[in-house]
Amino acid sequence: MTHASHHLTLADIARHLGVTFEGDAALPIRGLATLKEATSDQVAFLTNRAYLKDLATTQAAAVLLHPEHGKSCPVPKLEMENPYLGYAKLSQLFDPLPARDKAGIHPTAVVADSVTLGEGVSIQAHAVVEAGVTLGDHVVVGAGSVVGADSVIGENTRLHANVTVCHGVIIGKRVILQSGCVIGGDGFGFAHDGEGWHKIAQLGGVVLGDNVEVGSCSSIDRGALGDTLIGDDVKIDSQVQIAHNVTIGAHSALAGCVGIAGSTKVGKHCMLGGGVGLSGHLTICDGVQVTGMSLVTNSIHTPGVYSSGTGAMSNSQWRKNAVRFKQLDDIAKRLSRLEKTTRDA
Missing domain, CATH: 3.40.1390.10 (MurE/MurF, N-terminal domain)
Structure with a gap:
């Protein structure tokens, strides 16, 4: 109510x-x-x-x-x-x-001298705004939030409490960032020398378009070289992971717990249901809907609805099906031999 x-x-x-x-x-x-x-x-x-x-x-x-x-x-x-x-x-x-927003800087906030502030900006208690940041008119930086150096945030954008915007991130107008989300953290980039891992510096950034919303505790990683790109009017639910150099087209929507691996490109007007996983370096065309808990390992070039996996069933039925699944390769070979025998008869 x-x-x-x-x-x-x-x-x-x-x-x-x-x-x-x-x-x-x-x-x-x-x-x-x-x-x-x-x-x-x-x-x-x-x-x-x-x-x-x-x-x-x-x-x-x-x-x-x-x-x-x-x-x-x-x-x-x-x-x-x-x-x-x-x-x-x-x-x-x-x-x-x-109605609760009050323009001005709370006395406990830390704001660098080189920050550029638009009209009516609200920077709330214990927020940190680092050097070179530009905040557009009527931006709200919620309590405990951090805006990293040289980031740009467009007018009428709201950061709820405890949001982290890392350095060099560009955020459009009328964007909503829910509590706990991290925009511009390092992508998962490491090189292995046979014994251990060597970190790859993530030199790109993140660009969010206008009217984007990012849910609580979601992560959008910065690019390794170029930028991670989120188009206009994209809606991202809570606990979503978007890896480095991913591109998401305008007006797409991602439900909770979606995970997208690096350098995958999602088209416009796409919908990814809860728990969907996309492998890296894929291309998903415009107008694709992927139903919940599906795993996509190949590019999709035709609009439509896609699904994978099976729905829940009784454990006894699942155990029977699991046995049959292991037999599929043998069944396929036997069927192929039978078809060949029938053709030769």
């Missing part, structure tokens, strides 16, 4: 969504809630048919829904073809976080 720091009317809500409605235009709206929990000063939403059962009894001031469900709505309705998108837009109106 969410509440706005200021009161909006039903007319304000409809205007923000660009929809018409029937009802009291001056009705105050103080928040959003589910169909089941909403009260008479809150807007509810129906984006999943599983909750259609709650529509008839909702006490909401109004309901945001698809036109196909409008006739069943007992309260004023806000009809949209994509009500989930409408819900996303409304949620921004009731987000209390921006």
Whole structure:
């Protein structure tokens, strides 16, 4: 449940969504809630048919829904073809976080003299901003965050608490970095001499486009020579690992625990489900969706949905299948011989 720091009317809500409605235009709206929990000063939403059962009894001031469900709505309705998108837009109106931001530098923050600050920048308690950094207008550097030397951060970007942006990183406008993420750490580069490992200095950087979001405790490594590139509007969930010199095209989305090995290129409008792994030096074309827990070891050149692995089953069934899996090569050879015998007969 969410509440706005200021009161909006039903007319304000409809205007923000660009929809018409029937009802009291001056009705105050103080928040959003589910169909089941909403009260008479809150807007509810129906984006999943599983909750259609709650529509008839909702006490909401109004309901945001698809036109196909409008006739069943007992309260004023806000009809949209994509009500989930409408819900996303409304949620921004009731987000209390921006109201807590105060422009200025907290006395416990450490900010180098050579830092360039835009208007309305907020640098919060115990943050560190190193030499040569440029922060655009209305950037928020959360408590305990570190911005490394010579990095550039675009306007209206927010670093939540305890974010690390390493040296020489370029971040676009309206980017959100969730707590604990590390942008520009060293890539996993080592050379082996037969006995031990020798570290390869990572000389590249990281470039994040506009409107990117990176989830908590995710890592985007700097390039070994060139930069690791994340395109505009890419959404990255928590606990994702992106290795050095990876490129991710605009508008792609990566769910939790995705791992991408070095120098792989992911196209635009791709979606990688939770736990997906991509091997290194691959090319994934635009418009590819890889379902959860899949391992991709070869490049993909045709758009579509790809999967690997098997879903969960009873242990007894899995044990039987595991035995058969070991027999596949022998079965394939026997089948090949049988086919040849049949052709020769």
